[in-house]
Amino acid sequence: MRRTSAKGGDDPVDLLYYTRLARRNWLLIFFSLILAVAASLVVTSNTPPKYVATITLLVSGHDREGSLSTAYQAGMLSQQRVQSYAELLTSRRVIEKIAEDSDIQRLQGNITAESIPSTVLIRATVADTDPARATRLANALGVEFSNLIDEIERPTPNSRPTVKVTMVDRADLPTSPVSPRPLVNLGLALMIALFVVTGSILLRDRLDTTVKSEEVLQQASNTSILGTIGYERDARRLPLIIRNRGRSSRAEAFRSLRTNLQFVGVDQHPKSLVLTSCLPGEGKSSTAANLAITLAQAGWRVILVDGDLRRPSIPRYLGIEGATGLTDVLIERARLQDTIQTWGEANLSVLPSGQIPPNPSELLGSRGMRTVLAQLTEDYDMVIIDAPPLLPITDAATLAAICDGTLLIARYGKTRREHIARATEMLSSINARVVGAVLNFAPTRNSQYYGYGYESDAEVTEVKETTPAGV
Known part of the structure; x- marks a missing residue:
């Protein structure tokens, strides 16, 4: 599973x-x-390359009487001395005798000694950048250490040593560096x-708490996902889906969003829909414009209202005049019918925001706004309102409270889960109806329409007519 x-x-x-x-x-x-x-x-x-020369030393006890018991005692004495001798090999007293012109501390760090387990053998190594010098120092170490043990293991100056150290393997000249x-x-x-x-x-x-899948968006918003809009490289320069006659994966995504929107609330279908996002830059305005175009292309009587009275962007997207619009209607400077414009072949109706007022929240929550909304829902099949971001200001919440539904837009890789959860809680606190969420700017593998190479008969005919003879 x-x-x-x-x-x-x-x-x-x-x-x-x-x-x-x-x-x-x-x-x-x-x-x-x-x-x-x-x-x-x-x-x-x-x-710098480093060479290592190795010698092997044998620790043996002196058998004075030649009997078995004394030989055993000598062997035990040798095993007891091995570990101590391995430590003594790197002592300053020994190093000083072979140091020559070398730094004693540096040479002491380049000498290692260890006892071979279960034996009376000691293996000592000397590392140096010069292979000949490493060999010379290693052999000198074995000779000087043997002399030192011969000196310190004598009970009296004239007696024989109880333990002796013999160099059984002399150092050979190393031919290859170890480092x-x-x-x-x-x-x-x-x-x-x-x-x-x-x-x-x-x-x-x-x-990373950004939204990067429909599952995460659904979990954070606690609502259904109505669509996923793919990212297209030219979307920022050409945000509308009417280019290429609407035959692109992004246009198809908006048609899928339109279809899913038709199944929202079969018994109570929303006629006024607020599109908002958590923060700026998440694509709510372009989504509102393209969704309105898609609905109008399907034969719906749609009006797109620019409800962002602070930073309106619908006139810029659609290329229309936005000096007169919703603000003028709310302050009774103009009639509603005189400010509505018709755009495109699909006869999409657009109500710009008009002049930027000093009190946007008060205007959007006024009785005049409710009157305008009631008149628009009576004249059109769908009223789509592009609202400001939800978290920075209260304008979107004000519109969501008086509309039939709210569509939450999230941007892939930018909108955070905690922001979605906070926006959902804010809408829930004012009893706003969240009809669903849309994941915007999602990565897509193929930007072509459908991606399977289907062509309509009209396209094939047009290609044949415009193709020069002989090609």
């Missing part, structure tokens, strides 16, 4: 979820790996880069 995560996709434990997340951030991952490769090359090229190791550096850099970039992507994904 497939579960749905808070992001609206598959459960985060599902590999498919992480695959989609990685696909969305492939560019970041790619540049992180390139940076890791470059960093490993820089580190490798700037790291830097390019492949190890490269692998480590790639692992660190993948760890950092993966952690960053997952953290950003967890902290």
Whole structure:
């Protein structure tokens, strides 16, 4: 059974979820790996080569009597000394005797010694940038350490030592450096880069509360999703769906929205619809204009009202004059019939906002606005009102309270879930009816109409007529 995560996709434990997340951030991952490769090359090229020379020392006890018991005691004494001798090998007293002109502290850091488990052997290594010097220092270390043990393990100056150290394996000249190791550096850099970039992507994904799916929008708004409007590259420059004779995926999305809107409230179909969003820049005005055009193309008697009395944008979208409009009607400076304009071949009626007033909220909540709305719902099949954003100001809530329904517009990757929830609570507190939500600017794979290459007979005929002979 497939579960749905808070992001609206598959459960985060599902590999498919992480695959989609990685696909969305492939560019970041790619540049992180390139940076890791470059960093490993820089580190490798700037790291001087280091050679290691190794010697092996044997710790043995002196058997004075040659009996079995004394031999056993000598062996036990050797095993007891091994670990201590391994520590003594790197002591300052030993290093000073072989340091020559080298820095004692640096040389001490380049010498390591360890006891081989279950034996009386000690392995010592000396690292240096010069292989010959590393070999010379390692052999000198074995000789000097043997002399030191011979000196300190004598009970009296004239007696024989109880323990002796013999260098059984002298250091050979190393032929290849132990560092830097390019492949190890490269692998480590790639692992660190993948760890950092993966952690960053997952953290950003967890902290990202923007709406990126219909499921998330439905959950946040607690209402049905009436449509998803895909993103088109030319939508900002040409926001209306009438270009290309309305044959685009975006135009088809608005026709699907129109169809879904017809099934909203079969017994109580809304005749006045407020389109609003949480914050500016989420595409409510272009959605209102295109939805009105789509309804008018289907034969509906539609009027588009620019209810944004602060930043009106409908005249700019439709290319009409907006100096006289709703504001003039509400202050009784003009009659309603004189301010309504007809736009396009579908005979879409448009009521601009008019002059920007100093008190938009008071005008939209006035008795005159209710009278205008009642007259419009009587004359038209659908009244679509482009309202300001809901959260910054109260204009949209004022209009939603007196209209039959409200359509909430959310922008993919920008509108946050908490904003949707807050807007829904605000509309619920004034008993406004939210008929549904629309996800705007959603990414789409194919911007062509339907995406299956269907053509109408008229299109085929037109292509044949305009194609030159011989082509």
